[in-house]
Amino acid sequence: MNKWGCLSFILLLVVAYKVVQPVALGGQELHDASNQARSRSYKTMIRVEKEQVYQGYLLLVNKDYPVHRQGVSTDVVKLSKHGYLVDGYLLHDDSIQLSEKVAKAFLDMVHAAIGDDVNHFLINSGYRSFEEQNKLYKQMGSDYALPAGNSEHNLGLSLDIGSTLKKMEQAPEGKWLKENAWKYGFVLRYPEDKVDITRIQYEPWHYRYVGLPHSAIMQESQFTLEEYLDYLNEVKEMTTTFEGGSYVISYYPVSENVTIQVPNNRKYVISGDNREGIIVTVFP
Ligand SMILES: [Zn+2]
Structure with a gap:
């Protein structure tokens, strides 16, 4: 490989690293990198029913948000x-x-x-x-x-x-x-x-x-479930690492049935928040 070929190769490695690098809480630059990674690997479209807002491990239940029978x-x-x-x-x-x-x-x-x-x-x-x-x-x-x-x-x-x-x-x-x-x-x-x-x-x-990795994030940031769901609603997407694996957590508002993208080669779990949205957790 000549000098320019070698430089291009190194550049390619740096770009590849930025795209797949696990992201800490927030972080605009890394957030963008994870969006790029997502658009490349998320191929399957699935339909989410309004009902799913009321089902799952992340449901918020309190005086304002009662349990629905399907929850x-x-x-x-x-x-x-x-x-x-x-x-x-x-x-x-x-x-x-x-x-x-x-x-x-x-x-x-x-x-x-x-x-x-x-x-x-x-x-x-x-x-x-x-x-x-x-x-x-x-x-x-x-x-x-x-x-x-x-x-x-x-x-x-x-x-x-x-x-x-x-x-x-x-x-x-x-x-x-x-x-x-x-x-x-x-x-x-x-x-x-x-x-x-x-x-x-x-x-x-x-x-x-609430399941992992959510309990780990909540512990680290000292979030109650109320605060954690508000946070996800605000940032819409975050990536976190737990035990060496990278998890992508995305929030989607669901006022009626919607279609969302999910990865076609990674495990994912969907949970409602019991309010107005769903959280998709993509596993490593
Ligand atoms: Zn109790």
Whole structure:
């Protein structure tokens, strides 16, 4: 190769590197680079139905945004009937239900904690049907429970985790979860310093499954789900790296059925935000 050929080759390498380089949060220049990469590899057009806004792992549920029937997890199981899901921790009672996928993630998390000698976990509450939530609301009152349809427990993606040693604020289980739950797709949904945003008192026991890489981003930026969804809505697209893999996360408003581009050779997951859009997460 002559001198100019060699220079062109190096230039080509630099351009290629910029196009495929993983991007940190934001970053206009790198954001553009990722758009170029996307237009080259995203070939398949798919139709997204308005219904999908109300389904998935990133649904925001609070006093303003109730659970839609189609948002309830379709894999809810009674944990006591699936012995392999209850290994290394206790259930408050045999009636506790949860999404099977979330229960598996919880199991992985508990086993990791046991490896750190933190091993007194208890599930106090999981999935609640609208009827159960209504009963709880009537018993506990509006200061302590949410009306039917306005609780994350109605999704099957949230659980109240306890310790058999002491209250979660003081228990090693509470401390361990605060530091590590994000690695397993969970977030502490109602942190002490975000009450003004969540409008729910600090609940050191209430964890919500959102899945990776979202829990990692939320942990790093100290986002509540409200803040994270607002952020995605604002930036429309971001790329993040987790365990060496590059994820592209895109937000699309969906006021009616729309058509979007997805990659034809990479795994992707679509979740609604339960408000007015969907989030497409493309895996490495
Ligand atoms: Zn709860």
